[in-house]
Amino acid sequence: MISLRGLPELTWLETKIFLREPMGAIGTIAVPVLTFIVLGRIGVGKTAEVSASVGSLFGAGGVPVLVSILIANSAVLSLVTIISIYREGGILKRLRATPLRPLTILSAHVIVKLALTAVTMILMMLAGRRYYAAGPEVPLLAFGLALLLTTWSIMSIGFVIASIVPTARFAQPIGAVVLYPMIGLSGLFVPLAALPPGLRAVARVLPMTYAVSLLEGIWRGEGWMAHMGDVGGLFAVFFICTAIASRVFRWE
């Protein structure tokens, strides 16, 4: 049996340590929430006047989905940064020279980031009530679960990125370069059908595409059963990237 001894202690400790770093905590939580409010103010009553591509964002769940994806991305970027700082500082190595299992050390960080994602999403919903009052047709709990599933899946890519960044200094930029372009191809701005065949093929293997489809669907009130393909896609990304990460991950 895999022992997870120390997981609650380590998770709680990492949460406290994360909150003690003002830039990290505020940046990760505040940026998506502010984006949400700003986009909300632009969007209110102006849907018809803005250009078509941006206008599509103000359709059903467009902005909430975009901001949710940003939340997931910043959680993953924060994970990549922390893991690379911990590796560079020998913290990962020191933790490994204890009865802690490697899986426990990494799981603690994943849990902290998932909690952060949940908190940020709740703040976003509270902050954006005026602009995107979620109607009774929006199952917020299900939407939250979909977002956590998305974050969890993309975090596996985060571990692959964290394995290849040479030093902690490069973690943030390399992570951003890998993660943000995926949003462009996710179908959020341009429908998948409108993409050239080559890009469409790329979009098909990106987790962001499945995440957007799932989040939009749930926001519109569709059931999980209708989006099993998206859920499967996110799981597939998780398993493939975790398999890669477990081979290439460096502890020191």
Place this chain on the structure above:
Amino acid sequence: MIHQTDDDRSAVIRVTGIRKTYGSLVAVDDVSLEVFNGEIFGLIGPNGAGKTTTMECVEGIRTPDRGTISVLGLDPFRDVYTLQERIGVQLQQAQLQKRIKVREAVQLWASLYKKKRAVGDQLLEQLGLYEKRDAWFMTLSGGQKQRLFIALALINDPEVVFLDELTTGLDPQARRAIWDLVRGIRDRGKTVFLTTHLMEEAERLCDRVAIIERGRIIDIDQPERLVARHCPERSVLLTTADAGAAESFARIPHLSSVSSHQERFTLAGTGDEFVTDVIQSLSENRIRVTEFRTVLPTLEDVFLKLTGHSIRD
């Protein structure tokens, strides 16, 4: 602290013919050594000699390409988690989370082991860290960080404690304080396995040392025996105005050379008897000296002799 002969003691660490390469670099080549119960054993050599790699193989953090290791009768690779419960580890150049508090680190570590040593607070008090228990790791001085790492290495009341370059970067005062701590660990019946590139540290602290160079062990013994074996030369530096001194000195047994500069003489010889012989000569010939000093070789000299270069090169 060597009161017993090697044969009376049981080996708690037994390393046989290990080899470890990183790409084309051979870090450790055919290293064998034994560490006995209740001693402070030092692996000494310059940076890059293979000290840390050897130690990390013994701790179960690395796997050797070849050879066998047994620690407390366990295989460090196969039984790593059983072993972790019974050993304490301090790693070279390790860090903790910048904003972890001293007390939190101790509590976390305590939660990880089945067997817990007394109370964390007591340990912090012993190590002079109690006042710092609410301080963030990043605010601690080098010496305080090292003492915290010692606390973490001792939290599970380990039978064997591994200390890798424990005092590197510390000022002499902090270094001495840490030496006392390490002696205290041994005096409680634990076995200590340490690495250092400081010959003075090895000489003052270790019961036995292994000299390692370019991944190979050159010799293993008590520091004083290594010195006696490889550097039996002794020198006496003295100052005398006696005009006939040089003539008398020439008759001292075991003398290998005499040199003088004005009234200052340097007498070099070999063997444990040499200093006594010099004193006897002074007394028999009624030579009055205003200064008398013996210079004994150190591990540093042993290292130079065995490797042909200084450990600092």
